Amino acid sequence: MRVRIFFSKTEKMRYTSHLDLYRAWERLLRRANLPLSYTQGIKPHPRINLASALPLGFTSIGELVDIHLNDNFPIEYIFSTLQKTSPPGIVINSIVEIDAKDPKLQSQLEASVYLVTFKYFVPDLEEKIQMLLNVNSTPRIRRGKSYDLKTLLLCLKTLPFNEHGQQQIKMTLQTKEAATGRPEEVIDELGVIVENCLIERVSLILDINTEYETEPDDNDLQGLTCQ
C-alpha cells in the first residue's frame, strides 16, 4: 500500500539535510517494523518519496512523504506505530492512503508557504515588501542561470508581531520540479541577512486535483490566492 504522511520537521532536526532526512525516515520505518518496500536491483533503495527538499536550517510543520509498504495496514495502526518510533525531530501529523498508481509526489507539487520570523527588527519592512510587490520583475542569477524571482513569488505579506514581539512575514513560492522559488532569495531582496531569520515551511500545496479520503489538517490551500 502507498501512504502519504503529513509531518513536521522540528527544531531538533533543523540542521538535518534532505539526504539525511531520507535516512532518518528509512530508520524510523525500520524501527516501526513496517514492511517497507525496496526497489529492485543491485543496490535496493527504500521506496520513500519526500515531496520537496527543505533547505538546511529551516523547520516545517507541513512536510509530506509517500511511502510504499509490502502489506496493508489500518491507517490508525501505522499512525500510532510511527508516533512511537519517530525521532525527537519528526512529528507525525496525519496519514492518508494514496492510490499506488497516482503520479509521484514530487510531480504533484505546486507551491510552498513559508513563515519567516526576523530575529532582529527590520526597519521599513512593509515598504520594502510593497516595493518588491510593485516591481514587474526581479531578475536574479542562481548557479549561473538567470531567472525572474517575481514570477515564482505567488504571495508575500506581513503578519502581526509574534508573542516575542518579533516581525513575521508569510510568503507563497512556486515549488515545481523545474521552477522553485526560495524564501532566502526573497529575504535577500528585502535586504535582510538570512542568518538573522528563522524560516519555517507552513505547508506544501499540491495540484488542486489531488484528493484525500480525509482532509489534512492545517494545509493552507488558501495560500495560492494570497488572501
Add this chain to the structure above:
Amino acid sequence: MSSSAELHTRFFNLLPKVQKPGRYTGGELNEIVKDWADIETKIALVFPDIYDLGMSNLALAILYEIINNRPDALAERAFSPWTDMEILMRESGLPLLSLETKHPLYQFDIFAVTLPYETLFTNFLNIIDLAGIPLFSSQRDSSHPLIVAGGHATYNPEPIHAFVDAFVIGEGEEVIHEIISTFQSWKNSKNTRTDLLIHLANIDGIYIPSFYRDHYNKDSSFSHLEPLFDQAPKSVIKRIVAKLPPPPVRFIVPYINTVHNRIPIEIMRGCTRGCRFCHAGMVTRPVRERPIEEILTAIDLSLSNTGYEEIGLLSLSSSDYSQIIQLAKNIGEKYQNKNLSVSLPSLRIETVSVDLINSLPSSHRGGITLAPEAASEKLRATINKQLNNDQLLTTAQECFSRGWTTMKLYFMIGLPGETMDDIQAIAKLCKDVLKIGNKALGLRAQVHASIGTFIPKAHTPFQWCGCETIELIKAKQIYLKAEIRGKGLKITWVDPKETILEAALSRGDRRLAKVIYEAWKMGAKFDAWNETNNFPLWVDAFALANIDPAYYAHRLIATTDPLPWDHINVAVQKDFLQQEYLWSLQGFFRQDCRNQCFSCGVLPVYKHLRMNNPGDFWKCPEVNCSNLGQTTSGNLD
C-alpha cells in the same frame, strides 16, 4: 561568568554560520538527557575530533550507556568543533559545550577523553583549551574537572603526561565505577586534589603521571621513572574485564551522516594471531569471546532501537570467533529478507572466509577487503603473518567467481628487513590478483592496493625497530604508484610526513610534552587529517624544544635499554616481546596461541581472574589451584 540561557543563545546564533551545524546540536534519538541539578557526578565523554568521526567510536558508546545507567551519574558527549566553528567560538568567547544539556565542559566533575591514536594529541590540548580549562595538570585544582584519559594511544602515556590527571590503562567498563565512587567520596570529604589522586592511584589500572619524575642518562637517553610517593606503584598493570559485559544496544542515531552508519557489535576482544607489528594484537590480550546468544540478542535489540540498515560484527580477527559459522547462519536465517547488511571486517585470507561472507545477508555485493600486509614469504615470516600467495590467489579466485568485482588489499611498507624485492612483490601480487579477476569477470575486476607504512609501537615485538626515513618511504611509494596503475588498478597511500609524526609520538618520553604543547600553540590540530599540512609546524615545535624527531622515529633501540613505557604493564612481558623480535630476525613463525600457550605473560598476570572465570570463552588455558603456583613462576613483577 555568563548565564546558561545567554550561553545557549550565543551558541545557537553561531550555528547558521557554520558548515554542518548538525554536528553541534545533539538531540538525537536515544540521547540520554538527565536533570543536571539532580545528579551527583557529571562526566563529559570527550572524543577530540569532530562529531562525524566521534559518533562511530565504540568506547564512547559503551561508557555512555554504563555511566548513564547509574542513577547518581550522568554522561554527556563533547567533540572537537571543526575549524570554522572554532574560529567563531573563540571570537565570541564561547566555551565548548556538551551536546546533551549544553553545559560548558568546565562545569563537569570529570572530563574523560578517549585517545585511540597519537595524532589526536594536539586536538586533545585544543579541546581542553576550548573548554576553558587550564592545559597543564599542575595548573588545575579542585575547582576544575578531573581529566582522565584512556584509549590505545595511552598505553604509552608519557608524551601527554603533563596534560592528564589520571590515565586508565586498559579496559574501562569496570574501572569507571571505581573512579566515580572514589571521586564521590573524595568530594564529600572536601580534601585536596592530591588526596583524590592518591586514592585514584590505589585503583588497579590507574596511572597518575604527576606521581613520577623522569630521569635521563648523560647521553640524554631515557634512564628511569622515579615514583615520588609511596602510593605510586612501580608498575601499573593493564585493567581488563574477565567477561565482556553485554554490549550497548541503545546507540544514539545521528541526524547527520557519520563515518560508520551501522550498529557496531563487538563479538570478541583480543587476537591470538600474534602479528608482530600489531599494537592492538598485543595490548588487547587475552582473547575473550562473547556468547553467541548475547550477540544475537544484542543485534535484535539494537536493530529495533535504532533502525539501522547495517551491522558490523567487530573484532580484530572475526573469522577466529569460535562460533562464527553458526553466528553467520543464525543471522542469515533471521534477517534474510530484511534488507540488512552485515559486515565482517578483519577476515583471514582463507576460502572459508569467502563462504562466511557469502552466507551473510547483504543488500549489495561491493568490495571485499583482505590484508596480506606483505607480498613476499620472507617478510611474512618477519611479521608473523602466516599465509602464502597461493592461498591468497585461491581466495581471490573464489571471491571474483562469486561475483565480487572489487578487491581491496592492505599492504604495509617500511617493515623491518624489507628490500626492494619485497616492494616489487607487492606490485606483482596486485597484478596477479587482477589477472585472476579479469579472467573470472571479463575485464571488470578492480584491485585496490592500500599501502600503509609500518610504525613501531610501544609494547610490540617491533618496539625496538626504527621507522623508515621519509626519503625511503617516498621512493617506495613512487615505485608502487608507477607500477600499480592502469585499467582495474588503484592505489592509495599514507603521507610519509604523517607517518613520521605518529612514529615519533608513539615511542616518545616525557620530553615530548613540550613539543606537543609548542605544536598546538603554533596552531597544529587535526593532525590525522590529510588536508591539514601541519608538518612544518611540528618541525618548528621540535626545534623549539631542542629535540630531534629522528631520535624518536628512526632510532633502532637496544633491547637492553630502559624504555619510557616500561612501567606500563600490558601483561605481555618484555622478555616475550624480545623473543618475538629475535624470531622475526631469524624468520621463524609463531603459531596461533589458541592452540598452544607460548607464555606471553598474560596468564600469570590475570591468573586469579582466569581461575574464577573458567571456560573456553577465554582463549588462554585454564588455571586451577594445582597449576597456579607453576604458572606464576618467574613471570611476575
